[in-house]
Amino acid sequence: MSKTKPNYDAARIEASRQAAWEQRGDYEAPSPEEGQARVYVKPSSPFTSGNLHMGHVRDYSIGDAYARFRRARGDAVLLGFGFDAFGLPAELAAIERQEPPAEWVAQCGERMLGQMKRLGFSFDYDRVFYSSDESQYRWSQWLFLTLLEAGLIYSEDATVDWCDTCQTTLASIQVEDGRCWRCHNEVRLIRRPTWFLRITPYLEENDRNTERLRNWDDLSLSTQRYILGRSDGVELDLEGSGGSLTVFSPHRRALALARFVLLSPRHPDVEAWTESAGVREELERMRSGGWERSARDARSVPIVDTGATIAGPGGAELPVLVSPLVDARYGPTAAFGIPAVDEADAELGRRMDRVGAEQGGEEAAAAPVPGAREAKRYRANDFSISRQRSWGTPIPIVHCESCGAVPVAAEDLPVVLPRDIVATGEGNPLAERPDFVDVACPRCGAPAKRETDTLDCHFDALWLWVPAAVPPADRAEQMFTHPDLRQWLPAERLVAGGDSGGFVFDQRIVTKALRDIGPFAFLEEGEPFAGCLFHEMVIADGRKMSKHLGNVVNPDELVAQYGADTVRLAVLYAAGPAKTLNWSDGALRFANRFLRNLWTYSQDRFAQLEEATHDPAAAADTEHLRDRLRKWCENGLQRITEDVEQLQMHKAIRNVTRLFERVQDFEKRVLQRRGQLDRADAEAQVAALVLLIEALGPFAPHTSEELLLASGQLDSSGLPAPWPRSAPIPVAAGG
Numbered sequence: 001m002s003k004t005k006p007n008y009d010a011a012r013i014e015a016s017r018q019a020a021w022e023q024r025g026d027y028e029a030p031s032p033e034e035g036q037a038r039v040y041v042k043p044s045s046p047f048t049s050g051n052l053h054m055g056h057v058r059d060y061s062i063g064d065a066y067a068r069f070r071r072a073r074g075d076a077v078l079l080g081f082g083f084d085a086f087g088l089p090a091e092l093a094a095i096e097r098q099e100p101p102a103e104w105v106a107q108c109g110e111r112m113l114g115q116m117k118r119l120g121f122s123f124d125y126d127r128v129f130y131s132s133d134e135s136q137y138r139w140s141q142w143l144f145l146t147l148l149e150a151g152l153i154y155s156e157d158a159t160v161d162w163c164d165t166c167q168t169t170l171a172s173i174q175v176e177d178g179r180c181w182r183c184h185n186e187v188r189l190i191r192r193p194t195w196f197l198r199i200t201p202y203l204e205e206n207d208r209n210t211e212r213l214r215n216w217d218d219l220s221l222s223t224q225r226y227i228l229g230r231s232d233g234v235e236l237d238l239e240g241s242g243g244s245l246t247v248f249s250p251h252r253r254a255l256a257l258a259r260f261v262l263l264s265p266r267h268p269d270v271e272a273w274t275e276s277a278g279v280r281e282e283l284e285r286m287r288s289g290g291w292e293r294s295a296r297d298a299r300s301v302p303i304v305d306t307g308a309t310i311a312g313p314g315g316a317e318l319p320v321l322v323s324p325l326v327d328a329r330y331g332p333t334a335a336f337g338i339p340a341v342d343e344a345d346a347e348l349g350r351r352m353d354r355v356g357a358e359q360g361g362e363e364a365a366a367a368p369v370p371g372a373r374e375a376k377r378y379r380a381n382d383f384s385i386s387r388q389r390s391w392g393t394p395i396p397i398v399h400c401e402s403c404g405a406v407p408v409a410a411e412d413l414p415v416v417l418p419r420d421i422v423a424t425g426e427g428n429p430l431a432e433r434p435d436f437v438d439v440a441c442p443r444c445g446a447p448a449k450r451e452t453d454t455l456d457c458h459f460d461a462l463w464l465w466v467p468a469a470v471p472p473a474d475r476a477e478q479m480f481t482h483p484d485l486r487q488w489l490p491a492e493r494l495v496a497g498g499d500s501g502g503f504v505f506d507q508r509i510v511t512k513a514l515r516d517i518g519p520f521a522f523l524e525e526g527e528p529f530a531g532c533l534f535h536e537m538v539i540a541d542g543r544k545m546s547k548h549l550g551n552v553v554n555p556d557e558l559v560a561q562y563g564a565d566t567v568r569l570a571v572l573y574a575a576g577p578a579k580t581l582n583w584s585d586g587a588l589r590f591a592n593r594f595l596r597n598l599w600t601y602s603q604d605r606f607a608q609l610e611e612a613t614h615d616p617a618a619a620a621d622t623e624h625l626r627d628r629l630r631k632w633c634e635n636g637l638q639r640i641t642e643d644v645e646q647l648q649m650h651k652a653i654r655n656v657t658r659l660f661e662r663v664q665d666f667e668k669r670v671l672q673r674r675g676q677l678d679r680a681d682a683e684a685q686v687a688a689l690v691l692l693i694e695a696l697g698p699f700a701p702h703t704s705e706e707l708l709l710a711s712g713q714l715d716s717s718g719l720p721a722p723w724p725r726s727a728p729i730p731v732a733a734g735g
């Protein structure tokens with residue numbers, strides 16, 4: 001009578017379920033029906049590094065569990081995915097292997113997608129994109145031109161690291177102790193024209209909106225506030241030899257103690273205060289001196305004394321100094337130096353003879369200064385978006401001797417990056433390709449040169465949350481104006497690592513810009529993500545995983561040994577998203593033991609149900625126990641549902657395991673009382689098991705589905721199973 005009950009064979013179960021999912025087309029984003037909730041879940045877009053690491057597994061396990069939960073509840077779900085495929089990591093890997101980065105990226109992507117499928121992540125794989133595909137980067141170019149036209153992109157000289165031997169600029173991670181990573185020669189700083197993204201017009205709105213964001217967890221909100229770097233205080237208009245100056249301080253009650261005024265080298269009026277030849281030279285030296293590296297340390301940050309003074313709030317003449325320390329604290333503004341109340345100012349004061357050491361009078365000055373207005377400053381500032389690298393989106397600009405920098409016409413996009421380019425680490429391979437560089441000026445037709453800088457991959461990332469919402473077949477022709485965007489945006493949830501705050505901040509800025517320019521007018525708040533969950537990283541032995549330390553955990557090995565469901569369950573269960581996950585085999589063993597126990601126990605009970613007989617008197621005697629089991633199920637389900645809604649998967653899993661203990665406890669009590677289960681008891685027990693197996697679905701989807709089929713309660717036409725409402729255990733007659 002009893003069926004064969006195979007042992008828990010994860011490899012077999014997972015292969016069979018994954019084949020079924022693929023056949024059913026479960027993960028294709030549906031066309032939402034009238035009244036159906038539309039849920040776009042956006043996990044992070046990884047670099048094409050070649051291997052998923054445990055941080056990715058954590059990210060996608062959370063996003064996938066949430067997507068499966070929302071699908072099971074009947075919502076239209078898009079779980080989108082794409083690679084951040086341009087940029088330095090791929091270029092460096094390609095240099096090491098002496099192959100075109102395009103080939104390296106394709107191999108890596110294929111391999112990583114294979115790993116993701118093996119883990120059972122339910123992305124809409126047909127919608128996967130690479131930012132380095134022509135059909136993608138043409139839209140990065142479109143975005144560049146659109147923001148340029150709106151005045152949100154501009155060109156300005158900036159300082160970059162340069163290696164004379166390699167004839168190339170270097171990214172900061174390629175500079176080790178002031179030396180080139182490749183040839184170990186000393187690096188010097190040069191000034192060259194650089195493209196910048198202007199974000200300052202939207203800082204205030206990002207600030208205001210941050211207070212109104214719902215469904216953003218504390219970690220994601222705190223990163224937004226940190227990047228914004230808001231300081232509240234007062235400002236005062238002062239007059240001096242360089243004209244009038246509005247000066248800020250967060251120390252509103254100590255203005256009268258100001259001993260100097262510190263001006264940012266990026267302050268729009270800085271030229272007027274640095275007119276004498278010697279001072280201007282010093283300022284230029286500061287600007288080309290790589291001060292970004294030490295701009296936060298008051299002991300070493302460069303200072304230029306302008307020699308000028310300005311009449312301070314206490315009546316004294318205050319020396320006017322220039323230092324990038326202002327930028328690092330308050331952005332490109334002017335700030336009071338108040339050594340009596342500010343440690344950094346005190347340090348600067350000690351370094352400047354002219355400031356003087358006198359620092360008394362705190363009490364006398366602890367009163368508001370007339371004329372001081374409430375004010376705030378933001379540290380976040382415009383940033384450079386161009387790099388002298390070959391593996392990136394070509395900037396759609398042509399340099400003409402007579403017309404200057406001319407934008408490429410939108411209908412001439414994409415400006416195609418030669419696919420066969422091989423980066424060597426020397427020079428800029430793009431600049432050495434006449435077939436790329438030499439072009440007619442779009443305006444006057446004269447011979448001209450293409451811009452050979454490419455866009456930093458951070459610029460591509462500004463809109464990497466968009467492509468998955470557009471059907472692949474349409475992407476070459478239509479992107480930012482595609483009608484589907486209205487149904488999927490804003491994304492219901494972004495799930496990303498705790499270090500993604502900068503990306504998210506800038507994505508929020510660009511959304512506002514595109515709202516004002518037009519295409520995203522339907523996003524009235526200018527927010528790309530309605531909800532956001534940031535999770536901390538995965539470490540091992542209390543340290544960051546690294547090849548160097550030999551503590552890297554390889555997800556493939558874990559999947560081969562334990563199965564995908566065990567790995568997913570362990571990663572989710574081991575720590576809440578706000579906590580760093582210190583990886584240990586303990587969580588794996590726990591998850592694996594739980595799945596094995598549930599597997600065997602459930603199949604035994606499914607089989608026993610077939611043999612159970614009914615006796616009304618016996619059933620009546622255990623009615624109160626069934627009633628209690630029903631309440632446990634209801635409470636458990638309610639808790640699990642709330643936990644998953646808040647993406648607190650570790651809590652949800654704990655509640656699933658607790659419910660399993662209670663199902664076992666129910667059986668124990670019935671056996672103690674009657675020696676065997678009546679059919680009514682067995683039915684109630686199986687109903688409870690089915691409920692908990694359904695609730696396990698988002699976390700261990702393979703095991704869950706296979707057990708549901710084994711339960712005999714539904715056949716494959718009932719899959720994927722809906723989220724349970726309650727266990728069908730009859731309510732006791734008496735109450």
Ligand SMILES: [Zn+2]
Pocket residue numbers: 163164165166167180181182183184185
């Ligand atoms: Zn070098």
Ligand SMILES: [Zn+2]
Pocket residue numbers: 400401402403404441442443444445446448
């Ligand atoms: Zn021209």
